Amino acid sequence: MKIMNKRTGLIALFVLAILFPLIFQNDYYTHMLTLSFIWAIAVYGINLLAGYTGYLSLAHAGFFAIGAYSLGLLTVKAEMNFWPALVLACLITSVVGLLIGVIALRTKEHFFAIYTLCVGYIIYLVIDKWDGLTGGVRGLIGINAPSNIGPITFETAESQYYLVLTFLVVVIFVIYRIVHSLTGRTFLAIRNSEELAQTIGISTMKNKLTAFVLSTFFAGLAGALYASFVRFIGPDIGSTAIMFDLLMYLLVGGIGTLSGPLVGTLMLVILSQNLQFLQEYRMLIFGPILTLIIIFYPRGISGSFFDWKRKRRNQTGNVLKPIKVEEG
Amino acid sequence: MFIETKNLTKKFGGLAAVNKVDFHIEKGKINAIIGPNGAGKSTFFNLISGFHRPSSGTVLFKGTDITKLPANKIAGLGISRTFQTTSLFEQSTVLDNVIVGHRLRTKSNLFDAILRTKRLKREEKACRDKAMEVIEIVGLTHASDKMVASISQEEKKRTAIALALATDPEIIFLDEPAAGINSDETQGLINLIKQLNQRGLTICLIEHKMSMIMNLADHIMVLNYGEKIAEGTPKEISSNDDVIKAYLGGSASA
Ligand SMILES: Nc1ncnc2c1ncn2[C@@H]1O[C@H](COP(=O)(O)OP(=O)(O)O)[C@@H](O)[C@H]1O
Numbered sequence: 289m290k291i292m293n294k295r296t297g298l299i300a301l302f303v304l305a306i307l308f309p310l311i312f313q314n315d316y317y318t319h320m321l322t323l324s325f326i327w328a329i330a331v332y333g334i335n336l337l338a339g340y341t342g343y344l345s346l347a348h349a350g351f352f353a354i355g356a357y358s359l360g361l362l363t364v365k366a367e368m369n370f371w372p373a374l375v376l377a378c379l380i381t382s383v384v385g386l387l388i389g390v391i392a393l394r395t396k397e398h399f400f401a402i403y404t405l406c407v408g409y410i411i412y413l414v415i416d417k418w419d420g421l422t423g424g425v426r427g428l429i430g431i432n433a434p435s436n437i438g439p440i441t442f443e444t445a446e447s448q449y450y451l452v453l454t455f456l457v458v459v460i461f462v463i464y465r466i467v468h469s470l471t472g473r474t475f476l477a478i479r480n481s482e483e484l485a486q487t488i489g490i491s492t493m494k495n496k497l498t499a500f501v502l503s504t505f506f507a508g509l510a511g512a513l514y515a516s517f518v519r520f521i522g523p524d525i526g527s528t529a530i531m532f533d534l535l536m537y538l539l540v541g542g543i544g545t546l547s548g549p550l551v552g553t554l555m556l557v558i559l560s561q562n563l564q565f566l567q568e569y570r571m572l573i574f575g576p577i578l579t580l581i582i583i584f585y586p587r588g589i590s591g592s593f594f595d596w597k598r599k600r601r602n603q604t605g606n607v608l609k610p611i612k613v614e615e616g
Numbered sequence: 617m618f619i620e621t622k623n624l625t626k627k628f629g630g631l632a633a634v635n636k637v638d639f640h641i642e643k644g645k646i647n648a649i650i651g652p653n654g655a656g657k658s659t660f661f662n663l664i665s666g667f668h669r670p671s672s673g674t675v676l677f678k679g680t681d682i683t684k685l686p687a688n689k690i691a692g693l694g695i696s697r698t699f700q701t702t703s704l705f706e707q708s709t710v711l712d713n714v715i716v717g718h719r720l721r722t723k724s725n726l727f728d729a730i731l732r733t734k735r736l737k738r739e740e741k742a743c744r745d746k747a748m749e750v751i752e753i754v755g756l757t758h759a760s761d762k763m764v765a766s767i768s769q770e771e772k773k774r775t776a777i778a779l780a781l782a783t784d785p786e787i788i789f790l791d792e793p794a795a796g797i798n799s800d801e802t803q804g805l806i807n808l809i810k811q812l813n814q815r816g817l818t819i820c821l822i823e824h825k826m827s828m829i830m831n832l833a834d835h836i837m838v839l840n841y842g843e844k845i846a847e848g849t850p851k852e853i854s855s856n857d858d859v860i861k862a863y864l865g866g867s868a869s870a
Pocket residue numbers: 628631633651652653654655656657658659660
């Protein structure tokens with residue numbers, strides 16, 4: 289019964305997502321939602337590493353930017369078709385991720401966070417200063433929308449919405465599969481205790497690197513989609529400000545949960561759109577909210593919701609049902 | 617010789633935590649290492665299991681040099697261990713904690729995970745079956761679905777042993793398995809250790825309470841200030857002057 293409820297809930301959500309542009313017929317909302325989905329893909333990537341493997345990376349806005357610039361440069365300067373460029377952009381980001389991961393993963397905890405923060409900043413600087421390639425502060429303009437697949441074109445807001453929604457669903461599905469597999473259990477064992485993971489024969493470096501590269505892949509994918517959706521990119525997309533936005537989405541939604549990245553991203557993107565008039569001062573509202581959530585709900589909205597449901601189920605006298613941490 | 621250490625030494629700064637220790641572990645026996653707190657017992661385990669690199673000396677397993685192998689490779693050879701302080705995943709069930717213990721005997725990778733291949737399903741079942749099997753051996757079947765955070769200290773110790781057993785070891789190193797539990801429960805653990813041994817598992821345990829070891833171990837080594845001061849059967853050990861001195865609060869050199 290429980291599973292039925294969950295499944296019907298998911299199906300309802302999915303149907304809602306499909307119908308959304310048809311119901312609202314409002315390009316602004318469709319556009320905003322598309323953008324949130326793109327950010328959510330990046331947050332899912334960060335979550336796989338930070339939430340399930342225990343390594344908080346602050347370089348992922350940088351990887352997002354690498355994905356975005358790769359796609360932008362490949363389609364604009366190399367005049368490549370969108371689809372091969374998308375694949376290449378993800379690969380380029382993953383390769384850079386691999387090279388950085390090999391070094392970064394020699395550090396742990398706050399050293400890892402600080403190291404990756406520096407890496408992220410360096411990526412930003414390279415993009416900003418390498419005028420000849422990236423266009424520097426002027427940015428890169430004239431990026432095309434995704435090219436058509438046969439008769440399907442991606443010029444309208446709705447079609448782009450559906451394209452991005454498809455990617456998001458696939459990403460969530462892939463991450464669901466990973467998290468609920470032996471590989472996912474291995475990641476969790478590392479998050480729990482690296483020492484213990486090693487004694488039970490897990491090659492921690494190999495697995496951490498897998499999680500790291502995967503997470504950069506998703507960040508790169510999000511970046512590439514962003515570039516072709518917004519059609520203009522500047523170095524700012526790799527800035528620490530973006531990194532902290534992504535991190536905020538993850539923490540508010542629920543780190544280490546499956547629904548957290550989507551919940552957090554949607555909520556905060558919509559909230560910040562509605563607080564647009566406050567401009568830079570939005571942080572005056574977000575700052576305290578974030579602090580309160582971290583103090584009182586360290587597992588974020590999704591995590592706390594499932595904790596609460598579990599408690600309620602136990603109190604109503606049902607058999608003590610085990611909850612896997614992955615739930616949410 | 618099953619496991620043998622030769623001249624094994626570990627220095628932390630100026631301090632020799634383990635100093636030129638020659639020791640051998642006999643297959644199929646219950647071996648024990650005793651000594652006062654700070655004698656270097658845990659460090660000795662860390663050297664054998666690959667957590668610390670020795671400053672000098674070698675560790676042999678069935679005659680092959682494993683001194684420089686990383687901890688996960690050593691586990692793969694069938695050498696398993698528990699820690700003095702358990703570091704289980706508290707927010708998860710006993711079963712979920714133990715399942716991953718068999719991961720090292722499986723091969724499925726990321727692609728198996730994404731495609732949910734036959735191999736993954738087969739190996740997931742193998743891990744689950746193995747976990748249930750070892751949970752039964754340690755006597756925790758009734759608690760397999762409980763959260764680790766909600767079980768007793770003694771049950772946590774048993775869970776940690778189950779996790780070590782899930783790796784399919786030939787030898788298991790137990791670091792103070794009875795620390796922090798009462799004497800009734802200690803007797804239960806002693807029985808478990810004997811039972812594991814009867815199943816053919818070689819055991820090496822650390823204990824600083826001499827009483828527990830004396831009617832359990834076949835072969836004992838005594839460490840004091842990092843040095844081996846005695847080795848032999850419980851009878852030999854309990855009548856050894858150096859051991860008595862060390863345990864009566866005197867230093868080894870006294
Ligand atoms: N990682 C470490 N770094 C520095 N000193 C250590 C480390 N581990 C243990 N020691 C020191 O080595 C000595 C032996 O410790 P240990 O092996 O834990 O003793 P035992 O397990 O016999 O109580 C102690 O003096 C301890 O402080």
